[in-house]
Amino acid sequence: MLTLKDLTLHYGHSQILYDISMEAKPGAVTCLMGTNGVGKTSLLKAISGTHPRSGGSMVLNGQDISARTSPHARAQAGIGYVPQGRDIFPLMTVRENLQTGYACIPKSDWTIPDEVFELFPILKDFLNRRGGDLSGGQQQQLAIARAMIAQPKLLLLDEPTEGIQPNIIKQIGEVIKYLRSKGDMAIILVEQFFDFAYELGDHFVALERGRVIHNAPRAETLREDLLAKVSV
Numbered sequence: 001m002l003t004l005k006d007l008t009l010h011y012g013h014s015q016i017l018y019d020i021s022m023e024a025k026p027g028a029v030t031c032l033m034g035t036n037g038v039g040k041t042s043l044l045k046a047i048s049g050t051h052p053r054s055g056g057s058m059v060l061n062g063q064d065i066s067a068r069t070s071p072h073a074r075a076q077a078g079i080g081y082v083p084q085g086r087d088i089f090p091l092m093t094v095r096e097n098l099q100t101g102y103a104c105i106p107k108s109d110w111t112i113p114d115e116v117f118e119l120f121p122i123l124k125d126f127l128n129r130r131g132g133d134l135s136g137g138q139q140q141q142l143a144i145a146r147a148m149i150a151q152p153k154l155l156l157l158d159e160p161t162e163g164i165q166p167n168i169i170k171q172i173g174e175v176i177k178y179l180r181s182k183g184d185m186a187i188i189l190v191e192q193f194f195d196f197a198y199e200l201g202d203h204f205v206a207l208e209r210g211r212v213i214h215n216a217p218r219a220e221t222l223r224e225d226l227l228a229k230v231s232v
């Protein structure tokens with residue numbers, strides 16, 4: 001599904017990511033872990049086209065997408081991005097927020113799939129509420145639902161549990177499991193909540209100062225070893 005090879009990224013003159021090589025497979029949750037500031041969000045930005053990579057290649061479903069650099073082109077290629085902090089539009093209604101997901105799909109597909117409301121029934125009740133009036137957990141659900149509108153092949157989730165109450169964290173975990181069970185979507189989950197990530201992950205990649213220090217499937221990842229690598 002997604003294969004990164006020797007990806008590098010800079011902000012101005014400062015290099016943040018060094019030769020990142022990793023894969024994300026369909027029907028699997030790949031957890032990207034590490035302490036604050038190691039470059040997890042920057043890697044998701046490079047994959048989603050939000051910040052340009054400086055070098056290396058990116059192949060999605062056998063297609064080299066390295067040259068399709070804009071976020072719009074990456075979304076059209078099948079990448080859905082739920083950024084840290086959610087970035088929903090506070091003055092737009094829930095319905096309008098969901099409809100922004102139409103931007104990268106053909107007009108004939110402009111519909112909110114039933115699946116979205118099955119997974120997030122609260123959004124159906126709140127369709128006419130402003131995004132800014134939802135709780136943090138509801139906004140997170142809205143951000144995931146918005147990314148699902150375009151039925152992405154690869155879903156990038158940046159810290160979906162951050163600042164969210166436990167019952168909604170549990171629901172978000174169930175949604176991630178459901179999306180994985182469909183078998184055709186690859187999921188990259190950036191997560192600092194170790195137990196949440198460890199419970200869900202099929203493959204674990206840990207970064208330290210912009211470099212990969214662990215890249216292995218669950219069967220080859222010892223809990224205590226991973227915990228030591230991603231803790232301060």
Ligand SMILES: Nc1ncnc2c1ncn2[C@@H]1O[C@H](COP(=O)(O)OP(=O)(O)OP(=O)(O)O)[C@@H](O)[C@H]1O
Binds near residue numbers: 016034040042
């Ligand atoms: N726009 C930017 N300009 C300059 N430096 C940046 C920018 N964004 C992030 N950085 C720096 O890049 C490094 C990696 O940041 P990044 O947000 O990718 O890390 P992270 O692992 O996601 O951390 P966190 O868990 O705190 O979100 C940090 O040192 C950060 O200060």
